[in-house]
Amino acid sequence: MKFVKIERDGQAVWGEVREDTVFTLTQPPFERLSYDGASCPLGECTLLAPCEATKIVCVGKNYYDHAVEMGEGVPDKPILFLKAPNTINCPDGAVHAPDFVQRLDYEGELAFVIRRRAKDVKAEDYAGYILGYTCLNDVTARDIQKGDGQWSRGKSMDGFAPMGPVVTDEVDPADLAIETRLNGKVVQSGRTSQFMTKVPELLAFITASMTLEPGDVVTTGTPAGIGPMHPGDTVEVEVEGIGVLRNVVK
Numbered sequence: 001m002k003f004v005k006i007e008r009d010g011q012a013v014w015g016e017v018r019e020d021t022v023f024t025l026t027q028p029p030f031e032r033l034s035y036d037g038a039s040c041p042l043g044e045c046t047l048l049a050p051c052e053a054t055k056i057v058c059v060g061k062n063y064y065d066h067a068v069e070m071g072e073g074v075p076d077k078p079i080l081f082l083k084a085p086n087t088i089n090c091p092d093g094a095v096h097a098p099d100f101v102q103r104l105d106y107e108g109e110l111a112f113v114i115r116r117r118a119k120d121v122k123a124e125d126y127a128g129y130i131l132g133y134t135c136l137n138d139v140t141a142r143d144i145q146k147g148d149g150q151w152s153r154g155k156s157m158d159g160f161a162p163m164g165p166v167v168t169d170e171v172d173p174a175d176l177a178i179e180t181r182l183n184g185k186v187v188q189s190g191r192t193s194q195f196m197t198k199v200p201e202l203l204a205f206i207t208a209s210m211t212l213e214p215g216d217v218v219t220t221g222t223p224a225g226i227g228p229m230h231p232g233d234t235v236e237v238e239v240e241g242i243g244v245l246r247n248v249v250k
């Protein structure tokens, strides 16, 4: 199934997407699906980030090639960090950094949204805890990240996590093509089969330490090819079978 979160009459409403129509729900699609009887054409909807995140759990260096390009060694276990909820941005939201940021980078990533409270999940049980998969741009103020010596400020500025457009369980995360384009030019290209820690083991690793709530987001790291964005740029993250996340830098 494919889900979106849309704005309707000033309220955030979840919906199931069938073909080009959104059938709206009375509540988030975590425990059960409850339709409110209304629908609207997908193309006429204002899309919101398809999550209810209390936190976004991120993995640094989950693609070998990206770990090498960062030049700080290849980790032997997932390196987790958080993006705060203020980073959540709409699928077509503008990306903007404060004037003091010298280098603003894209990081195209596959993300997933949690559907039920997850603690000490066994890797083989992973699928039952995941509502579906989406695209996410882990926008990073690289100079701040490096200069601060830890990542909170550089990773958690307002709007630094655009995600969407849909969340879908109709893909297998084991091997999906992922591509980032800057002004139409391919700058990152990889496959999720290159993950050093795959989705089932990643969920087990995270939930051994922290409880994930329904609507929380996990983002799985970025392939090689990170680089800067500038005002006026259009950045697209496309994951096979999910769609295109397209944002303009302001």
Ligand code: MG
Binding pocket: 058, 059, 060, 107, 109, 138, 221, 222
């Ligand atoms: Mg990242």
